[in-house]
Amino acid sequence: MDLSINGQSKALPDAAVDPAMPLLWVLRDVLNLTGTKFGCGVAACGACTVHVDGQPTRSCVTPLSAVAGKAVVTIEALGSAAQPHALQRAWLAHQVPQCGYCQSGMLMAAAALLAKNAEPSDADIDAAITNICRCGTYPRIREAIKTAARELQPLAARRKATGAKA
Numbered sequence: 344m345d346l347s348i349n350g351q352s353k354a355l356p357d358a359a360v361d362p363a364m365p366l367l368w369v370l371r372d373v374l375n376l377t378g379t380k381f382g383c384g385v386a387a388c389g390a391c392t393v394h395v396d397g398q399p400t401r402s403c404v405t406p407l408s409a410v411a412g413k414a415v416v417t418i419e420a421l422g423s424a425a426q427p428h429a430l431q432r433a434w435l436a437h438q439v440p441q442c443g444y445c446q447s448g449m450l451m452a453a454a455a456l457l458a459k460n461a462e463p464s465d466a467d468i469d470a471a472i473t474n475i476c477r478c479g480t481y482p483r484i485r486e487a488i489k490t491a492a493r494e495l496q497p498l499a500a501r502r503k504a505t506g507a508k509a
């Protein structure tokens with residue numbers, strides 16, 4: 344089967360995958376995209392969050408068959424060391440990560456939120472991001488999201504004015 348991953352189409356060898364295999368297994372064990380983490384395996388913690396057609400999705404409980412024909416984006420494509428996403432810059436500025444384990448899922452959930460809501464309140468953030476951080480980084484995450492939102496707002500306004508897609 345072909346998988347659309349981070350803007351590229353990848354042919355997955357039939358011998359290595361099964362349609363029922365969780366997407367997280369495919370990402371980590373078949374494609375070697377290990378930025379997405381395994382935490383609970385039961386859709387509770389959000390460490391495995393990726394985007395599927397722009398929606399934050401818990402890849403540990405998403406079978407490969409469910410993403411056929413859909414665009415999957417992982418933390419590896421959110422930004423790069425040379426060109427970090429505004430959220431990644433804000434994460435550094437606010438020194439958000441502690442152990443770091445939950446953070447790729449947090450960032451993907453935050454990116455999906457900002458794509459829909461350019462100026463989220465604390466309540467919006469708490470409602471949208473149900474990921475768990477055992478290190479308790481929630482207050483810094485809220486502040487970092489608001490910092491990134493302020494940076495992205497002029498861009499979002501320009502896109503709205505020109506009708507361009509995010």
Ligand code: FES
Nearest residue numbers: 382383384389403
């Ligand atoms: S590993 Fe998927 S939600 Fe915890």
Ligand code: FES
Nearest residue numbers: 442443476477478
């Ligand atoms: S930074 Fe350690 S679990 Fe979130």
